[in-house]
Amino acid sequence: MHPGLQQDLEQFPQILERTRQIAENFLAGLKQRPVCPPLERQQLQPGDEQLAQSGTGALAALDDFWRHYEAGISASAGPRYFGFVTGGATPAAVAADWLVSVIDQNSQLSHDTIAAAIELATIEQLKSLLGLPETHSGSFVSGATMANFAGLAIGRQWLGQQRGIDVAQQGLAALGEIQVLAANPHASSIKALSMLGIGRHALKTIASLPHSEAIDTQALERHLAASAGVPTLVLASAGTVNTVTFDDLPRLLALRERYPFWLHVDAAFGGVAACSPRYAPLLAGWQQADSITVDAHKWLNVPYDSAIQFTRHLALQMQVFQNHSAYLEAPTLRPDNYLHLTPENSRRFRALPLWLALKAYGRDGMRDIVERNVRLARLLGAELAASDDFRLLAPVNLNVVCFALNQTAGDAAAARDRFIARLDAHGVVRCTPTLYNGQPGIRAALVNWMTEEEDIRQTLASLHHCLPEQI
Numbered sequence: 001m002h003p004g005l006q007q008d009l010e011q012f013p014q015i016l017e018r019t020r021q022i023a024e025n026f027l028a029g030l031k032q033r034p035v036c037p038p039l040e041r042q043q044l045q046p047g048d049e050q051l052a053q054s055g056t057g058a059l060a061a062l063d064d065f066w067r068h069y070e071a072g073i074s075a076s077a078g079p080r081y082f083g084f085v086t087g088g089a090t091p092a093a094v095a096a097d098w099l100v101s102v103i104d105q106n107s108q109l110s111h112d113t114i115a116a117a118i119e120l121a122t123i124e125q126l127k128s129l130l131g132l133p134e135t136h137s138g139s140f141v142s143g144a145t146m147a148n149f150a151g152l153a154i155g156r157q158w159l160g161q162q163r164g165i166d167v168a169q170q171g172l173a174a175l176g177e178i179q180v181l182a183a184n185p186h187a188s189s190i191k192a193l194s195m196l197g198i199g200r201h202a203l204k205t206i207a208s209l210p211h212s213e214a215i216d217t218q219a220l221e222r223h224l225a226a227s228a229g230v231p232t233l234v235l236a237s238a239g240t241v242n243t244v245t246f247d248d249l250p251r252l253l254a255l256r257e258r259y260p261f262w263l264h265v266d267a268a269f270g271g272v273a274a275c276s277p278r279y280a281p282l283l284a285g286w287q288q289a290d291s292i293t294v295d296a297h298k299w300l301n302v303p304y305d306s307a308i309q310f311t312r313h314l315a316l317q318m319q320v321f322q323n324h325s326a327y328l329e330a331p332t333l334r335p336d337n338y339l340h341l342t343p344e345n346s347r348r349f350r351a352l353p354l355w356l357a358l359k360a361y362g363r364d365g366m367r368d369i370v371e372r373n374v375r376l377a378r379l380l381g382a383e384l385a386a387s388d389d390f391r392l393l394a395p396v397n398l399n400v401v402c403f404a405l406n407q408t409a410g411d412a413a414a415a416r417d418r419f420i421a422r423l424d425a426h427g428v429v430r431c432t433p434t435l436y437n438g439q440p441g442i443r444a445a446l447v448n449w450m451t452e453e454e455d456i457r458q459t460l461a462s463l464h465h466c467l468p469e470q471i
């Protein structure tokens, strides 16, 4: 054994202890840490592009990394990081994620580990939490992008099956043109169309309802009637990123009765709202969707990278993803046969953080995160609406506040960008830009388990501090 490996084998306990200390210090300082470190702190140290010849050992490498790069790490795991849709990681989820690396299991049905059985049980518990029926099976993938990819891949297979074509064997060319209908799909679904060979141009954008991001189902029906016979995937949003708008799923299901299409529901974060009886009605009907995306590393607050793709077409899923080789187990149709159900071959034991979090906090804990985030988003929205300096671009439907500066003179997008740059430099709260209804806007997405009312007060103070005339 290389002496560096030998030394680290002997020092494993000290290495773990040092890692624990770093983690403890990081967490203790998380609330004070800038949400957006200065750009010069996000640069590599001179020399760090070079590969070492013999190495320093883990302790020195760890200290070197932390000394040089700690200041380049954002407080994105903290309670005032409202950019994009960024979840945190609960203590149980962090503990589990550490163990996932230590125990390093390959999560598939290999008859030598409990990992796949726990993955299946985690999926079952998540279905119970979110009110999804028995008919859906699910697998862990790396994020909602891959869940959308998998869902649409199964949809593509179904479109072929309806016409006697096995797309997995014959290729998409045998099926020909597909149309994909959506009003406000997430960009990751468009990427999935590229990866699937369906092509980005297959997207036919359907109008939204006036003053809403929800699909206009009458416009959709007109399009379906005019294109009868064309293989069709419909992408529904169950929580758009700007305003957390939900498409009218019961209406879409009624249309599916008349114009057969595959209904994929991207519920990356909005789906988690179903754990609250208060918000579950927003998801009414998703139980009948053909495929569903739910992220775990957003509102379920497990570390990156974790999401679940659900479908009620397990056999089609196995047609797409089965993976034959003499040295691998043959495909058999069971919901935990992940080797034959997901894009990957070897897979991290990705379910453990969610499994442990569900055990640690239960239904009530998850519901608390969702309901507290929504309550605080509404509080933030009400304060911004009441202020002279800001206005809401849309009502706060759930956990995202979409707002703008109240100044009207000059280039609104440039003013918004300068404001966000000041906010980033202030470091207290992270918000990210968007365009809503043609207007440059600012989003605050509340997705973190730690966020409390005090964070909203600090957020409002920072937003006001960073106004143009305050600087």
Ligand SMILES: *Cc1c(COP(=O)(O)O)cnc(C)c1O
Binding pocket: 085, 142, 143, 144, 145, 146, 186, 188, 189, 239, 240, 241, 266, 267, 268, 269, 295, 307
């Ligand atoms: C975040 C998000 C995605 C992409 O998710 P990743 O986990 O980043 O791959 C897809 N759809 C929606 C609605 C999202 O919010």
